[in-house]
Amino acid sequence: DTEVTQTPKHLVMGMTNKKSLKCEQHMGHRAMYWYKQKAKKPPELMFVYSYEKLSINESVPSRFSPECPNSSLLNLHLHALQPEDSALYLCASSQGAGGGVEKLFFGSGTQLSVL
């Protein structure tokens, strides 16, 4: 299994809603990532979990809250989002978080629209 599975594929939410994005991988990867991507822009790193511990938080607003329940799962909890948070949210994993050919395996993303 070389897939990263993300749900839901599409999400529309109001600014007062609370929702969660889910990500799962069964490749035994020890690093998992959340990226945000706006149209025609590169992915922007949000969070990195390494061995189930949050290792990088790229100054992301607290309305985004990551959670890593176990080594295969990664969640992103959303609350009180703004319209400018509308974007494609990508989950990725890699074997480790260090050097070498630590290529990222991306999920197909959640297209989020905040109304």
Next chain:
Amino acid sequence: GQNIDQPTEMTATEGAIVQINCTYQTSGFNGLFWYQQHAGEAPTFLSYNVLDGLEEKGRFSSFLSRSKGYSYLLLKELQMKDSASYLCAVRDEDYQLIWGAGTKLIIKP
């Protein structure tokens, strides 16, 4: 600052060859990646270069010159399915990935 430059858009003909360039200025260098991303889909890994030279993988090749801060992705025998964005990413001295904005490649019949 850290910077990666790629052309915004390129057009090529089916069956032809196209070269997508990437120049970078980063704090340190620990490898360069190329990813392909079809519209509305996730990026997928194409290649990795850490030493100077050419890496060939089927119809795709990637070249790196560390002294020039330069890489290119060469696509041969272009097919319509190659229409996508191609993202160059450099891993810096802290092993963080710095992404280019991507090159949208349009293939015409």
